[in-house]
Amino acid sequence: MALNDQSSNEAVLKAITANRLRDGEVIFLAPGPDLRWVERLDDAALFEDAATDAALAAAKAQAEGEQFAVDVYAFDLRVADGQRVPVKTRERIRALGPTVRIDLGKQAAA
Amino acid sequence: MPLIKDGRIVEDEWVAVADGEPVPADRPAIVTFERWQAERASFDGRNAALGVRVKSGTLAPAIAPDLDRFALVAIEFPKFRDGRGFSTARELRERYGYEGEIRAVGHVIPDQYRFLLRTGFTSAEAPENTNPESWAHALTEITVAFQPSLDDPQPLSLLRRRLGS
Amino acid sequence: MNHIAPGRNAGVYSYDDIDRRFVAERVEQFRAQVERRLSGELTEDEFKPLRLMNGLYLQLHAYMLRVAVPYGVLTSRQLRKLAEIGRKYDKGYGHFTTRQNLQFNWIKLEDTPAILHELAEVDMHALQTSGNCVRNVTTDQFVGAARDEVVDGRVYAEILRQWTTLHPEFTFLPRKFKIAIMGSDADRAAIRVHDVGVFAKRNERGEVGFTFYVGGGLGRSPFIGKLIRDWVPEEDFVAYLEAILRVYNQYGRRDNIYKARIKILVHELGQEKFTREVEEEFARLRGPKYRLAPEIVDEIRRRFGGPAFETLTDEPESFQAAKAANPDFARWVAVNVLAHKVPGYAAATISLKPAGGIPGDATSEQMELVADLADAHSFGELRVSHVQNLVLAHVRQDALFTLWTALEANGLGTPNAGLIGDIIACPGLDYCALANARSIPLAQAISARFADPARQQAIGELGIKISGCINACGHHHVGAIGILGVDKKGEEFYQITVGGDPTLTTAIGDILGPAVTADETVDAIEAIVEVYLSNRHDGERFIDTLKRVGHGPFKERVYAAH
Incomplete structure (x- = not known):
């Protein structure tokens, strides 16, 4: 089950991410039963730890089965003051873009 | 699994025999190299052709002494990325003068077909749902090579060669 | 501007129709492989080695295409094509690598066959720049x-x-x-x-x-x-x-x-x-x-042909006069210019390491400028060095001042070849899917700290090499000062080694002590340099002094505050 942000201050949640096959773009699994993918972390579904495995398996099956995405996996993030902040630097950089070129990547369009 | 020869799917006259199963006496059969080593005496006097299947870690020198007993050597690719078999086939041909069939078994993909032929393979076992067109296409898509090889490419200049198709 | 045809007389291997046919066939082969991947005929597991053999990686933000620059030599025409591809398919820049190649960071898989086709138009490719095969020599x-x-x-x-x-x-x-x-x-x-x-x-x-x-x-x-x-x-x-x-x-x-x-x-x-x-x-x-x-x-x-050198003499008057009149030019010559086997010529290093800049990055505009300068001054030929700089190898000494003036006006005249600011850094966690820590920000901070060219020259030969993970693409093991980024519970730390040497006297550096934060690393480098300068005998390079006095004084100073 996907959660909304307000219910989850401080707690570590998970989001599901991948790279889109045809262009490599970083994508995130969106909320809802139809297994849609979005390009911004703010629009991603968030999961409690226990619910992640089933969602991940479904997302993998869909994304890989349909040649839509590769490297599907879940990562940890925290929500503080409505901001979603991945725990690891790697995932922060994937969600935003290179720290040395803030004119490029998702952060540039923000 | 479909067998590819000369760029198309062909009938396989060989039967692969699992260890412990009886070896048919009346048709060409492939046994594992381990079984051959353990039961070699049992094949004395056999009339039908015998083939041997070697794992990727079994290199040409290990099978060389018995090569005259085998009408076929099947070299296993546990993963298509494990390229030892290319050296094994090449050594069987160039170093030991083997002239029987050399077959790639296990996991190989059409994109390797040309490499297989160039190192001395004659046939390849393809995955069950393989696209035969990809195998046929692999024979014509690249026409230039930069090394001498077993498929005897025609020299174009001093380093370059024309691949036949 | 007079564009010299590729190959002939430029000292670059010239393709004939057979070479061209091969590369064109290889492009079409990859186009078919991409189609088979997108249709599902090839799994990702099967496709990955095939795309890698065409230089295509999947990195953090997008695909990365590593274009082969065979043994680091290319023509101005080829560099212009790279600039064009950077503008058309990437984000207006490229990154020169320690294997003398060029990487584009923002490539789409579906564009790759078209990019390879464009590269083939100038006799270039991305063959075997990755994968478990023999890489670019x-x-x-x-x-x-x-x-x-x-x-x-x-x-x-x-x-x-x-x-x-x-x-x-x-x-x-x-x-x-x-x-x-x-x-x-x-x-x-x-x-x-x-x-x-x-x-x-x-x-x-x-x-x-x-x-x-x-x-x-x-x-x-x-x-x-x-x-x-x-x-x-x-x-x-x-x-x-x-x-x-x-x-x-x-x-x-x-x-x-x-x-x-x-x-x-x-x-x-x-x-x-x-x-x-x-x-x-x-x-x-x-x-x-x-x-x-x-x-x-x-x-x-x-x-290969070969450049048609003129008969000249070393140190022409105008060159000497320019050096005398302009100390900045004289410094650039002293640091970035190497003697040539032909009298009257010189090999000039174009530093891609401006103070505070990203090592090895060049914009499409910079590439075009360098291509023009190669045409004007170096027979239309240039090189990529394994320390991520560019080289014009055959410049007349009496043209060096004109060359430097143009470079200087475009941020490419940094006089730091082989000095502390000439840092090798891998792309690190800002781009690379394998990295554990960022490399580029640290390189920027160090080169900014040592921005003063006079200070760099006074410090002398000292190679800093930074890798963002143990794969060591930044060659940290052989840096006189090597820096390895590590991840400690989600935090970036950096392990410093000293005494590495990539030359004939090859040596792997020794770890100086526990890993430190990025900020501490910059201070540590400064401390190491101070210890060197205060201990140095006449004519000693950093590694010579290090060999003579041992790690002790360096370690003591770096970790004094800890």
Whole structure:
């Protein structure tokens, strides 16, 4: 089950991410039963730890089965003051873009 | 699994025999190299052709002494990325003068077909749902090579060669 | 501007119709592979090695395409095409790498066949810039220009490029395979940290032969290459390499990716047994089939042509006057310009390491400017160095001032070749899917701290090399100061090594002490430099002083506050 942000201050949640096959773009699994993918972390579904495995398996099956995405996996993030902040630097950089070129990547369009 | 020869799917006259199963006496059969080593005496006097299947870690020198007993050597690719078999086939041909069939078994993909032929393979076992067109296409898509090889490419200049198709 | 045709007389191997047909066929082959991947005929597991063999990686933000610059030499026309591709398919820039190649960071898989097609228009490709095959052969960035050159390594590097292209036996090796070749007694190509490092030399009769070092490498387990044969005659060059590769393909480990490089095989078999295996294989392979006949070498050499040098004298008056009148120019000459084998010429390094900049990055505009300058001043030919700079190898000394003025006006005149600001850095966690820590911000902070050119020159030769993970793409093991980024519970830390050396006196650096934060690392570098300067004897380089006084004083100062 996907959660909304307000219910989850401080707690570590998970989001599901991948790279889109045809262009490599970083994508995130969106909320809802139809297994849609979005390009911004703010629009991603968030999961409690226990619910992640089933969602991940479904997302993998869909994304890989349909040649839509590769490297599907879940990562940890925290929500503080409505901001979603991945725990690891790697995932922060994937969600935003290179720290040395803030004119490029998702952060540039923000 | 479909067998590819000369760029198309062909009938396989060989039967692969699992260890412990009886070896048919009346048709060409492939046994594992381990079984051959353990039961070699049992094949004395056999009339039908015998083939041997070697794992990727079994290199040409290990099978060389018995090569005259085998009408076929099947070299296993546990993963298509494990390229030892290319050296094994090449050594069987160039170093030991083997002239029987050399077959790639296990996991190989059409994109390797040309490499297989160039190192001395004659046939390849393809995955069950393989696209035969990809195998046929692999024979014509690249026409230039930069090394001498077993498929005897025609020299174009001093380093370059024309691949036949 | 007068655009010189590629190849002819520019000292760049010129393609003929056969070379062009091959590259065009390879592009179409990849186009079909991409289609088969998108249709699901190829799984990602099957497609990945195929795309890697065309230089295509999947990184953090997008695909990355690594374009081959064979042995680092290219024409102005080729550089202009790279600039155009950067603008059209990427984000207006590219990154020059430690294998003398160029990477684009924001590539779409679906655009790649079109990009490869455009590259083929200028006789370029991305073949074997990745994958478990023989990679782009690297050499001296001053090849064909250096005064100390004995043999022109380009000719043999090109022979290897051709020989290893789609090699039927050696395209699915246990792991990647990197070869470097040097044609002089000096080592500007880090020969002994390659899978195979080759010195081309001449015997007393003037014949060419090769010294082979095998099993060097950086990464998780750094090793210095072992000498396995001092003299391989020219005609056996290919046969000997075939023998090495066959032994590696058959016996190299495939059970553990971290133990799959040839360095581990050489280490586990031992130098003597490995050498014996190679020699036995070589004895079988030696013969007409693999013989590198002199006619082959001559034909390849002829296809390079060569710049039509004029008869000039060294240190012309106008050059001397410009140096006297302009201390900044004089400094750039002293630091970035190398003597040329032909009197009156010089080889100029164009630093891609401005203070606070991203090492190795160049915008499309900068590439076009350098292409124009190569046309105007260096026979339309230029080089990429393994320290991620560009080189105009054949500049008339009386044109150096004009060249410098144009570079300086466009942020490309930084006088720091070989100095502390000339930092090698891998892309690190800002781009790379394998990295544990960022490399570029640290390089920027260090080069900004040491921005003053006079201070850099006073410090002298000191190579800093930064890797964002243990794979060591930033060559940190052989940095006079090496920095390795590590991840400690989600935080970036940096481990400092000192005393590494990529030249003839190859050495792997020693760890100075516990890893520190990025900010502390910059301070630590400054402390190390201060200890060096206060201990240095006349004429000593950093590594000389380090060798003489040992790590103690450095360690003490760096960790004094801890």
